[in-house]
Structures are given as structure tokens and as C-alpha cells.
Amino acid sequence: MTSDDPRADGGARRGNKTQHVYDHVMERIVDGSFAAGDALNIGALAEETGVSLIPTREALRRLESEGLVEFLFHRGVRVAELGIDEYREIMQTQAVLEGLAVGMTAPLLTAEDLDRAREVNTRMDEAVRRGDFHAYNEGSLEFHGILRAACPNRHLRDILDRGQSRVAAVRASVIGYRGAVAERLSGEHLEILDRIAAGAPAAEIEALMRAHREGTIAADSEGFRRSTHGEGANDADGARSAEAATTPASPGSLEPA
Numbered sequence: 001m002t003s004d005d006p007r008a009d010g011g012a013r014r015g016n017k018t019q020h021v022y023d024h025v026m027e028r029i030v031d032g033s034f035a036a037g038d039a040l041n042i043g044a045l046a047e048e049t050g051v052s053l054i055p056t057r058e059a060l061r062r063l064e065s066e067g068l069v070e071f072l073f074h075r076g077v078r079v080a081e082l083g084i085d086e087y088r089e090i091m092q093t094q095a096v097l098e099g100l101a102v103g104m105t106a107p108l109l110t111a112e113d114l115d116r117a118r119e120v121n122t123r124m125d126e127a128v129r130r131g132d133f134h135a136y137n138e139g140s141l142e143f144h145g146i147l148r149a150a151c152p153n154r155h156l157r158d159i160l161d162r163g164q165s166r167v168a169a170v171r172a173s174v175i176g177y178r179g180a181v182a183e184r185l186s187g188e189h190l191e192i193l194d195r196i197a198a199g200a201p202a203a204e205i206e207a208l209m210r211a212h213r214e215g216t217i218a219a220d221s222e223g224f225r226r227s228t229h230g231e232g233a234n235d236a237d238g239a240r241s242a243e244a245a246t247t248p249a250s251p252g253s254l255e256p257a
Helices: 006-030 042-049 053-065 084-108 111-130 133-148 154-174 179-197 202-229 236-241
Strands: 069-072 076-079
Touching (some): 006 042, 006 053, 006 133, 006 154, 042 053, 053 069, 111 133, 111 179, 133 154, 133 179, 179 202
Antiparallel strands (some): 069 076
């Protein structure tokens, strides 16, 4: 099929429309507008985005393939609910692969890239002070995206991007951080940036990023447990662990430790 074939152009247009709906739904999952278990109306989404039903359904099928939504037999579509065991598996995979990706990318990052990452980290700190978890979550996506954007392995980038989207969706719905945890993660971000700027070996950068990602698993798992069990954030166990999450009634806040 040549580029002059109108069918090719029509396919490209539909692909763009599908991407538009995909981005719209993804953004609303990540910012917390669509929470786990929420029903998604295909017709309403088509109307919201100005796209017909076919590319809207294609976008939702793509999100389904990435584990973010699920089609229920004769019951429509809803935002997927990720179990804690599956969440841990995703995070463990992210830790290994992102360590590899950032280790490969480190020599390619420019001073401007590192400055931009520092600015994002500063915005995340400001979000903590405001108690704005959604802004913090968006900043985390941007920070990690900067560090792996130049990864020469495109397949590795694609896997990480899909996994990161699922992690962000769950965090937006059920997980938050107390100030102490957010402060620790911010300090680890700066350490990674400092070592990249100093020209540290790829193996060291890989180890730092992997440890950083693995260090969030316990905090996220505790937050996940509290949210799914409807527990408060101030019991003795939470105080000992310094890990927390918002309750389902308040998924968008950052509670100071």
C-alpha cells in the first residue's frame, strides 16, 4: 500500500485519534480522575474527545493490553484494579530494567538534562510541602522519564514506559507518601544526579537507580495495604515504618510524617 493510497491516510488518521483517546484516558487515570474500579463509558469518552466509537474502543483495548482497564463481559469497561502481588512484581521488574536503562543512558545525559531533572525534583519537594500528591506523582513520572529518555534501547524504553504508567495509576488511586518518605526519595534523586554529573561508572548508576526503585516497594506496599483494608495512617505500625498512604477517601494528599 503506497503513501498515496487513501486507505493509508485513513489508517493514520484513525491511529492519531486512537492515540488522542489513549492519552486522554491515561491522563485521567494518572491524575486520579479515574480511580481503580471506575466504570468507563465508551460513548461518553468518544463525545469528550471528539472521536468516533471505533478509535475510542481501540484506545481502550490498548489500555487493556497494558493492564490499565478491563473489559467485562456484558458489563462494559472499567479501570483495572491491580492487586498488591502484581504491583510488587511490576515494581521489581521496573527496578531491574530502569537501573539498566539509566546506567546505559547516563553517559548520554547533558548538563541541561541534569539541570532539568533537578528542577523537577525541586517541584516535587514543593508539592510535598503543599500536600499535593498528584503534582508529586506527575513530577516523579517526569523525573524518571528525563533520565531514561535517551536510552539507546528503544524496546527497553517502551517496556519501562508501560510499567511506569501502571505504577502511576495505582499510586494516584491508593498510595501516598508521608513527608519522611518523600524527603528520602528526593535525596536519592539528587545523589543519582550528582553521580551522573561526576561521570560515575554505568554499573554504579545502575545500582543506585535499582536501589532507589526497590526502596519504594515497601512504602508503596504498605500504602496499598492500608488503602485496601481501610486502615488509618497513624497507628503504631505506620509510625515505626514511616511509610504511609492516603485512605481511599483522600487519595490526593501528602501527609507530613
